[in-house]
Amino acid sequence: MTGQLKDKVALVTGASRGIGYQIAKGLAAEGAHVIALARTVGGLEELDDEIKSAGGSTTLVPLDLTDMGGIDRLGGAINERWGRLDVLVSNAGLLGVLAPIGHIEAKTFEKTMTVNVTATWRLIRSVDPLLRKAQAGRAIVISSGAAHSAKAFWSLYAASKAASEALVRSWANETQNLPLRVNSVNPGATRTAMRAQAMPGEDPKSLPTAREVAAKIVPLAFADVTETGKLFDVRAGQFLDYRDPA
Template sequence: MTGRLDGRIALVTGASRGIGCELAELLAGEGAHVYCVARTVGGLEELDDRIKAASGSATLVPLDLLDFEGIDRLGAAIYERHGKLDVFVANAGMLGVLSPIGHIEAKTFEKTMATNVTSVWRQIRSFDPLLRRSDAGRAILMSSGAAHSAKAYWSLYAATKASVEALAKSWANETQKTALRVNSVNPGATRTKMRAQAMPGEDPETLPSAREVAAKIVPLALPDLAETGHLFDVRKGRFLTYHNPD
């Protein structure tokens, strides 16, 4: 372990697989105690085994993020135990359905919005006070290139990620004069289950692994990060600056 996050408290949602799982393990490897949040208990237990094998520490939180009161209880528990939160990664999400807009079923639209947007707002609401108590709070909200390309049939997923970016930008503007840094991340095409669901004919071996992508996101969690209110493009390896109109 390099120890760049020694003594710090991190929380990662969607931590049972994919980018979230790899990022949780890497943050623990940097010395953070990581709250690993996901619905899949088996995946969390496998992650915990790897973290412990590397002498790291974690708290497993089996939680469906549609349990909004559960998110609030988690925030309260972290406050009682640590009094703060240093790193928050809103990674969990769902693809929904690729479909013409008029063919999307109401229940699918509502569940995808609730999972990808409403739950993120609820997490921000619960964790913002904890992050402000850190001397270097870091919030990372996972987005997607779909938020900007708005390709045909991707309307639902694109709308959710555009919403998340809007939340991140406003949150960053609200906290500019604090120690909290808030940024979004476009991971790009990655070898994950969600990508395979969206692109079933694609050769996954042509894509970077979740581990490779997660490693490039870790610097956004470090105390020396200065940037806030930006979108980090993993493929380009740099921040893209948003322009705020007058």
């Protein structure tokens, strides 16, 4: 590792497993102090052990992203302790259910949109002032190819990720004249528990691991990233421009 994030403060949601877990480890390996947020305490403690054994440092935040008050208080707590936030990785999300639109239960729809969209907005609102204080603030919001393919039976997840990308694009346009860079990421098919839930018949060994995918996302937090308001496609290894309507 190159120490690109030495003395930086990074917040990662959904850090107790999968891609978020590996991103948190990668950021810590680059020198960042990682604020690891997730609802699963056991996974956070395991992450803490791994990062500290490698010489890194963490602060654990056990929080369910349906707790909107907790998200609102998060920014103030970070400000009180560190006075800024250098990196945000909004990774936590729910698949919901794969089903025909008319078969989706209201409670499932509402919970998925709450975690994938409303919580993302509340998180952005909570930490935006802190990222603006940073010399090279970086925000990375994990999306999905589903936001663009809108395949049959994927309506709920696709709609939530499309909404998340719209939030990120607007945020990027609002901050384009600041050092803050804001981008979405499509990690592609990855060997995670969510992928197994969505594709139970798929051979997981045919997919890249969460660690391999995270290794390509971590550099988006570096100060030399100049793109903003774009979608980084992990498989392609490059930023893609959104197509605006004529």
